[in-house]
Amino acid sequence: MSVDQRPEIENLLAEGRVFPPDPAFAAQANAQPDLYDEAARDPEAFWAKIARETVTWNEPFHTTLDWELPFAKWFVGGKLNMSENCVDRHVASGLGDKVAYHWVGEPGDTRTITFGDLHREVQKAANALLELGIEAGDRVAIYMPMIPELPIAMLACARIGAPHTVVFAGFSAEALSGRINDAQAKLVITADGSYRRGKAMPLKAAVDEAVAASPTIEHVLMVRRLGEAAPETTFVDGRDIWWHDLVDRQEADCPPVPLDSEHMLYLLYTSGSTAKPKGITHTTAGYLVGTSYSHKQIFDIKPDDVYWCAADIGWVTGHSYIVYGPLANGTTGVLYEGTPDSPAWDRWWQIIEEYKVSVLYCAPTAIRAFMKQGAEHPAKHDLSTLRVLGSVGEPINPEAWMWYREHIGGNRAPVVDTWWQTETGQILISPLPGVTTTKPGSATFPLPGIEADIVDGDGNSVPNGGGGYLVLKRPWPAMLRGIYGDPERYKETYWSRFPGMYFAGDGAKRDEEGYFWLLGRVDDVMNISGHRLSTTEIESALVSHPAVAEAAVVGGPDPVTGEAINAFVILRLGFDPTPELGEELRKHVATKISPIAKPKSLMFTPDLPKTRSGKIMRRLLRDIAQGRSLGDTTTLADATVVETIRENSLKSED
């Protein structure tokens, strides 16, 4: 879609409110204005300096960057261990008693995990992995709720050099087995379940179903979170092992393995524009440098901060900004198992008050949901400890930005809107608090050392005031190293649209002052509550139902979730377009992929608008879903289809 056609952009660019940094904040800020110039003069020297200062190396690197477009290697020749950088070195410098995580269980149970505790538990878990025959290079799938054993499992993998692939626990059995099979993982680490909105949510049945379709899995290592609250939990002798049986009896002594800078740290699957998720590959040293440095600068992290990133570790935000970045910086974090609305809509604010949280990082969808519930919920709590507020995952509309600043940040804490992706590994476009004058709704500027641009369809840089496609013109340390097992798709997806540039798939506009305004995806990827889903992934889930002949899916605006999924379905002969079938199909998608992928509306249609070459015209479907007036339909093979769909949609939308 052409970016300029989006009506909301004109409103955005009319935004006149600006928020210069508070001088008192600026005086103590980690970030300094001269960073931009320093990085621009010699980006490689800039990153090399940070890498030397912030990483504990077992062997120093000899080359900062080896760039054979599109394949990058950073800090070549270096050796290090991620878990040593996140845990051991803090204990060695006397911070063993510092809290690494304040864990808050959904029912109200809590655990305090110090860096010393992490040190002990990570080594025991690493020894357990070794006992199960996991070696450096073996892939381990992790399918866990937000409990402390999740970061412990990730760090244990990192300690012995076994790349993990964390699968969000809200994904279905089929999504899990698809990822396990692509990664050829030998082990799944999971839990019997977790608590959500006051209820036990068992997880093991999905694991059993996934493992039945995943021949590479040898063992299932399971944490007991629910115990008797999940009486139906199965246990397969010889394959399944309880975490407490295996991990608890291990020695707390497992030296970190020095690994190559480019050793694969993890794979994380994300939706692209086809039905098959991509295994995004991240390696060790560049990722550590990119995440820890950006974390420290963007959130102005100080030794006494209590930092809460309210994402799920199953997404990249949790990998980079709950686990690796903050732990590398020795930061105290909050880890919360549940949802924002349980037992009441002030749960987050209560946690912030109780733990004196000073930095909060969350998604616009959460902010909009809070806005809807009203400012009285945060007003009940003392939020005066908050000093930086972050936003991530989707464009934040100016109203939500202002509400966040006012009702959560007391018109005092700077708001940082951070743009990045699973692929980028680290934040790339964001204000620096204390340095950047912010505008509500703008992610402002590329960070020091990052060269982002906005180009037109021919790859020419668009002048200020113009819109186009967001690209990156220079490699950065935490960038993806590829798509697992598919270098061709890597080149094709990111590096072929504009030669020599990384194509992010996002539309953006720059205002007259050079501020970046992100406008959402320009490809077939949707962003529902900050979760990435592909239209084709959902279409193929629909078509896998026996009643469905063909399906098309488009995103439409939603006041809370940002985008909502609208599905158009052509039934096979012999099936009737009843509301019951519509509901069944929506549920089918939830079971095939995840409840987050469940279409908000589903319309039955006798046909779909297609171009003469057979491509579905999603733009028209978007217009129909949004009830907008239709543009040019002359390329339609059968122009009457649009009218038919429109009429039917009125009847069958539920």
Ligand code: WTA
């Ligand atoms: C979107 C999440 C506008 C964008 C870290 C991107 C954003 C996709 C922002 C990546 C932001 C992320 N403003 N849009 N601040 N942050 N996005 O891989 O479309 O789950 O391409 O990574 O989210 O989603 P992913």
